[in-house]
Amino acid sequence: MDKVINREMIDEKYKWKLEDIYENWDKWDKDIGKLKEDIKGISKFQDKIKEDKESFVSLINLQEKIERRLEKLYIYAFMWKDLNSVDQFVSKKLQDIEYIYSEYGVVSSWVTPKILEIPEDTMDKWIESNEKLQENKFGLKEIYRLKTHVLDMEKEKLLSYFGQYMGATNSIYNELSISDIKWNKIKLSSGEEVEVTNGMYSKILGESRNVEDRRNAFEALYKAYEINKNTYASIYKSQLQRDVAFIKAKNYKTTLDQALEPDNIPVKVYENLIESARENSEPLKKYISLRKKYLKLDKYHYYDNQIKIVDYKREFSYDEAKDIVLNSVKPLGDKYFENLKKAIGDGWLDVFETPNKRSGAYSINIYDVHPYMLLNYNGTMDSVFTLAHELGHTLHSMYSTKNQPYATNDYTIFVAEVASTFNEKLLLKYMLENTEDKKERIALIEEAIGNIMGTYYLQALFANYEYEAYKIVEKGESITTDILDNLMEKLFKDYFGDELVMDDLQKIIWARIPHFFNSPYYVYQYATSFSASSKLFELVTDEKYSNEERTIACEKYLKLLSSGGNNYPVEQLKLAGVNLEEKDNFAAVSKEMEKLIKLLEKEI
DSSP states (O other), X not given: OOOOOOGGGSOGGGSOOXXXXXXXXXXXXXXXXXXXXXXXXGGGGTXXXXXXXXXXXXXXXXXXXXXXHHXXXXXXXXXXXHXXXXXXXXXXXXXXXXXXXXXXXXXXXXXXXXXTTSOHHHHHHHHHTOHHHHHTHHHHHHHHHTGGGOOOHHHHHHHHTTHHHHTHHHHHHHIIIIISOOOOEEEOTTSXXXXXXXXHHHHHHHHOOOHHHHHHHHHHHHHHHHTTHHHHHHHHHHHHHHHHHHHHHTTOSSHHHHHHGGGTOOXXXXXXXXXXXXXXXXXXXXXXXXXHHHTTOSSOBGGGSSSOSSOOOOOOOHHHHHHHHHHHTGGGOHHHHHHHHHHTSTTSEEEEOOTTOOOSOEEEEOTTSOEEEEEEEOSSHHHHHHHHHHHHHHHHHHHHHHHSOGGGOOOOHHHHHHHHHHHHHHHHHHHHHTOOOHHHHHHHHHHHHHHIIIIIIHHHHHHXXXXXXXXXXXXXXXXXXXXXXXXXXXXXXXXXXXGSBOOTGGGGGGGGOHHHHHSTTOTHHHHHHHHHHHHHHHHHHOTTSOHHHHHHHHHHHHHHHHTTTSSOHHHHHHHHTOOTTSTHHHHHHHHHHHHHHHHHHHHO
């Protein structure tokens, strides 16, 4: 098993080139000074924009200047923090920019209420007569659509004072689960002693055919969270209460309404997802039963989910993984291929797990620089698919930045996961077509089924969990560790049935899902996006369609990537060829899983 690598031992080409953002912290500090001066200029427009179009345009230009600089400053500190969570110098810098972010919120809190004093028909005329305002049309019109949730200037200012503290629960959770967490060590059946970090946990579960190794890794990892379970529950309770207080202040009926309305996503889409996933969970139960049989297990536990049915231990070097992913995207055309080739060049990715580095993976974009990706690459097939996933986000950012002004370049999370899961499907197709190794074929089919299980069913389960947890607090009821555990246990029972043994430690899985704490109502979008990308992938690649039809579908898909945030995400997907307001889209995922299970049985 690979150990966490000392950062100094890694070749520079596998690490972020953060000097693309700022040459050094001195340059960062100078930009902080410029930012503070720009922020001071906001207030001079307060009494001018209602009657004077030119003053309003100047305000829009100044806000964009501030926000682009804020983006660079914040992400630079944020990324350094993710490389070393215990670096106190970086922690201070991050706090500095977070404070300025909060101050900007206070200083600019008057802007939206003041805009609403401008009659909408007047604003329409201003937009039509000015190019800069045309770039901002979608966002400006959204202000009027959401006006019932905008308070008067004094109330918005008062609320803005709490902006920095609204994120306190997130920061506390991150410190507890990254900086201060104490990983446990275990001795593997091979005799090797390893520290069970998040990355090592995934590697053991994905590779070790020894049940005791998997069980010991599971217990070691979950006990690292269990020791602080009451603290995690307290953090989560505070977050739930914070969000419920916020919706009351902002005139929303529920936290779900507040989460969906900014992107104009119908609540029915969310409800359709969790209803359909629960109603169509038979393929999930069937797959668990099949795995239990072929793995020759008396009982099936959650930690048995990642090991392949066949003894498949191929290790992919990172450079090999890059070539595979690059070749897999050729169906999207030469331009997409060349853009991805650029994205996997030096400096955009931080590849390997190092001490105190943030776990998991992500892609983050800086409009005036380029996207960056964080990985914790460990050589498994799963990590190859993670690379493809994050590159999907990165290419989405590249297309959006190139084709959209700053005002509409930032696509919604709802659409973001379409691009990432689409790339995973391309990778699967390519690898299945280019291997004659029977074990690898079985492993790949399992990977595809695992993606459905993890990206669709499990994320729907987690979305269901959030929905129920928030409803408890919205009703004014209590939240405790036992309540959270019991809720998770019930949902696992609903989705997995009796095929899965629910260990007591497994119930606290909610404590190790960062999205619950950092991005409430985020995870459902993995499942909705997976459904959408399945349909779009079919339109682009399935030979039941003519070459012309597939070409048109590909053009529509690339147009989706290029559209940034210039429309509501549900409407963007409709233009690309899929309607998520129709429940059949979700049921189709379970049918896809049934087909893959039959194919798997045939291969075995």
